[in-house]
Amino acid sequence: MTTSTPRHGPAPPPFADSPLFPLGRHSAPPSGDYRWVSPWGGPLRFTHWVAFLTITVLVITGFFINRPYFLTTGGPPQYLMGYIRLAHFIAAGLLVAAGLIRFYWLFAGNQFERLPALFPIRWRDWVNLWKQVKYYLMLEGDHGIYYIGHNPLQQLSYTFTYVIAIVMVISGFAMYGQASPGGLWYSLTQPMVLAVGGIQIVRLTHHLCTWWFIIFPIMHIYLVLRKDITEHGGGLSGIFSGGHYIKADIQYVDE
Amino acid sequence: MFFPTQFPWAKDQTLGEHLEASGVSRRDFLEFCGQMAVLIGLTEMAAPRVAAALEGVKRPVVIWIQLQECTGCVESVLRSADPSIGELILNIVSLDYSHTLMAASGTAAEDALHASMKANMGEYLLVVTGSVPLAEDGMYTVIGGRTAKEILIEAAAGAKAVIGVGACAHWGSVQAAKPNPTGAVGIAEIIKDKPVVHLAGCPPIAETVTATLVHYLTFGGLPELDGDGRPRFAYGARIHDQCSRRANFDAGQYVEVFDDEAARKGWCLYKVGCKGPETFSPCPIFMWNMKTSWPIGAGHPCIGCTERGFWDTMTPFYDRLPNVAGIGIERTADTIGAALAVGTIAGVAAHATATTVHQIRSRKKAAAAAEGGHDGQD
Numbered sequence: 142m143t144t145s146t147p148r149h150g151p152a153p154p155p156f157a158d159s160p161l162f163p164l165g166r167h168s169a170p171p172s173g174d175y176r177w178v179s180p181w182g183g184p185l186r187f188t189h190w191v192a193f194l195t196i197t198v199l200v201i202t203g204f205f206i207n208r209p210y211f212l213t214t215g216g217p218p219q220y221l222m223g224y225i226r227l228a229h230f231i232a233a234g235l236l237v238a239a240g241l242i243r244f245y246w247l248f249a250g251n252q253f254e255r256l257p258a259l260f261p262i263r264w265r266d267w268v269n270l271w272k273q274v275k276y277y278l279m280l281e282g283d284h285g286i287y288y289i290g291h292n293p294l295q296q297l298s299y300t301f302t303y304v305i306a307i308v309m310v311i312s313g314f315a316m317y318g319q320a321s322p323g324g325l326w327y328s329l330t331q332p333m334v335l336a337v338g339g340i341q342i343v344r345l346t347h348h349l350c351t352w353w354f355i356i357f358p359i360m361h362i363y364l365v366l367r368k369d370i371t372e373h374g375g376g377l378s379g380i381f382s383g384g385h386y387i388k389a390d391i392q393y394v395d396e
Numbered sequence: 397m398f399f400p401t402q403f404p405w406a407k408d409q410t411l412g413e414h415l416e417a418s419g420v421s422r423r424d425f426l427e428f429c430g431q432m433a434v435l436i437g438l439t440e441m442a443a444p445r446v447a448a449a450l451e452g453v454k455r456p457v458v459i460w461i462q463l464q465e466c467t468g469c470v471e472s473v474l475r476s477a478d479p480s481i482g483e484l485i486l487n488i489v490s491l492d493y494s495h496t497l498m499a500a501s502g503t504a505a506e507d508a509l510h511a512s513m514k515a516n517m518g519e520y521l522l523v524v525t526g527s528v529p530l531a532e533d534g535m536y537t538v539i540g541g542r543t544a545k546e547i548l549i550e551a552a553a554g555a556k557a558v559i560g561v562g563a564c565a566h567w568g569s570v571q572a573a574k575p576n577p578t579g580a581v582g583i584a585e586i587i588k589d590k591p592v593v594h595l596a597g598c599p600p601i602a603e604t605v606t607a608t609l610v611h612y613l614t615f616g617g618l619p620e621l622d623g624d625g626r627p628r629f630a631y632g633a634r635i636h637d638q639c640s641r642r643a644n645f646d647a648g649q650y651v652e653v654f655d656d657e658a659a660r661k662g663w664c665l666y667k668v669g670c671k672g673p674e675t676f677s678p679c680p681i682f683m684w685n686m687k688t689s690w691p692i693g694a695g696h697p698c699i700g701c702t703e704r705g706f707w708d709t710m711t712p713f714y715d716r717l718p719n720v721a722g723i724g725i726e727r728t729a730d731t732i733g734a735a736l737a738v739g740t741i742a743g744v745a746a747h748a749t750a751t752t753v754h755q756i757r758s759r760k761k762a763a764a765a766a767e768g769g770h771d772g773q774d
């Protein structure tokens with residue numbers, strides 16, 4: 142992470158003036174001095190966007206696999222389902238690769254990217270978690286708890302998303318392995334399949350958890366935009382540039 | 397045809413001698429061995445090996461007990477292809493006790509069972525159909541005054557090997573479906589000290605039974621099993637990976653309803669709930685009723701009957717995924733997912749609106765405070 146000397150903060154996001162964003166137009170403009178921090182290293186940003194792209198492909202092709210909704214009758218014989226499944230499996234492989242990089246970065250990354258940053262491990266984090274919830278419910282405070290990295294609520298929801306992604310990978314490879322019994326994936330996953338009550342339970346889990354990748358982005362993108370608009374840190378562009386602005390005169394919890 | 401009943405197989409005769417006495421030609425016998433070799437996962441080239449092994453075997457003793465079941469498995473087994481398993485078990489394998497097939501009844505039958513078990517202690521092959529009900533101390537199935545569990549434990553004690561035929565013996569089948577009122581379990585829950593082969597299916601195809609018996613006679617042991625106790629030679633691949641409609645699946649050609657054009661063309665049954673992609677069974681290869689046809693061949697989706705728990709996990713039979721039990725009502729996975737997603741969108745919209753109001757208010761407050769502060773300084 143690099144920090145710079147205090148200076149004025151960023152202009153509000155370009156869309157903040159749009160009539161489509163009443164929140165943007167009605168929010169207070171930036172005030173006071175800001176400084177620049179860059180908590181998000183290259184590998185983290187890279188894996189974030191690989192995950193975004195592959196999960197998008199996985200959700201679309203996955204729902205198609207469940208219910209092939211076009212080209213079901215008529216037309217010349219294609220290899221449509223074959224290609225859709227192939228795309229699903231290629232995206233799955235890339236997601237796993239990104240996951241492995243992220244796993245390595247849990248130990249090699251900076252303080253905001255390391256394993257401990259994934260969990261509210263300290264007592265103060267649990268206190269702040271409660272405060273953050275009250276802030277989001279607009280019961281308390283005009284701003285969230287000041288964390289440079291993720292606040293405890295974010296930690297929980299992002300870590301939960303990692304867990305769901307791992308569930309997707311395990312259940313996905315369990316289904317994948319069924320095509321070659323005795324093979325690597327089959328042997329690795331078969332005891333789990335029997336333990337949970339059969340491959341249909343695995344498939345149902347895979348399908349139900351897919352919805353998390355629709356629900357989570359809705360909340361995630363909203364909260365990122367909201368923070369950017371109300372706190373003027375430029376956090377949205379942080380996942381491209383690696384950094385954002387924070388208020389110069391405030392002590393951040395996780396600095 | 398191979399094993400005419402007028403030549404009963406004497407106890408100390410080898411199978412070779414017995415077949416010769418029965419007038420079975422060498423060619424017919426080799427052909428049978430070839431078919432069986434292929435079923436148990438060897439090539440036809442292994443026919444002489446199978447033949448040599450089979451010729452030398454003495455008549456084995458098979459005891460077939462039926463517990464909590466519907467007799468469907470026995471009926472299915474009797475309908476195996478030539479040489480019919482009916483003939484095989486009645487003649488090659490001496491069937492010392494079987495509710496459906498034995499001539500004796502009542503006390504005589506029970507005495508015969510005990511006599512046979514005693515005489516062949518540690519030597520006989522035990523075949524079991526039916527589940528073991530454990531609720532109410534096993535009162536749901538009592539034969540000759542003894543519960544299914546007692547009968548099974550006693551019969552298994554002296555058995556050399558145990559073969560469970562059918563879904564009931566495998567995991568309990570329909571009576572073990574939720575809420576399983578009789579507390580039915582598969583036989584492997586009771587027999588822990590020896591290997592149990594499961595010929596899964598409701599019912600299994602007769603040839604899986606014939607082939608397993610031939611394997612037992614040829615190699616003197618049980619076939620290689622998968623993780624759920626099923627012989628790999630029969631249950632080693634998914635229906636979906638052996639299905640004649642697989643090309644239609646990959647091409648994206650699906651039956652939408654049972655009487656549409658696609659159904660007439662014989663396209664893939666995936667969208668009408670086919671469980672071929674989650675079912676390990678030899679149906680497409682062995683086929684049914686002397687290779688007449690098989691369910692998917694006849695236009696009906698597979699219901700997954702060879703898989704543990706299929707009454708609960710493969711239902712609804714005409715849909716891809718199980719439903720999710722809710723409070724009082726079952727819902728599909730997508731109903732739940734979509735409801736949660738819509739709820740999230742609504743929540744986000746409400747929150748954004750509330751935030752805007754909050755922002756406007758706090759700006760006004762700040763402005764008022766600034767004005768007030770200005771006045772104060774003046």
Ligand code: HEM
Nearest residue numbers: 196199200203204206207233309310313314316317348351
């Ligand atoms: C975020 C990640 C993922 C999402 C959102 C996703 C989504 C889906 C969905 C919705 C289905 C349809 C399930 C059904 O109703 O039948 C599916 C099927 C499947 N997925 Fe995934 N998936 C993901 C990751 C993976 C991974 C990592 C693998 C690993 C190989 C995988 C392998 C499979 C397989 C094998 C199937 C079944 C295909 C078939 O039966 O033809 N998925 N996926």
Ligand code: SF4
Nearest residue numbers: 639642664665670672
């Ligand atoms: S009919 Fe069933 S088993 Fe055959 S290809 Fe279609 S889904 Fe697979």
Ligand code: SF4
Nearest residue numbers: 677679698699700701
């Ligand atoms: S096609 Fe499926 S449901 Fe039908 S008998 Fe075979 S395994 Fe059982």
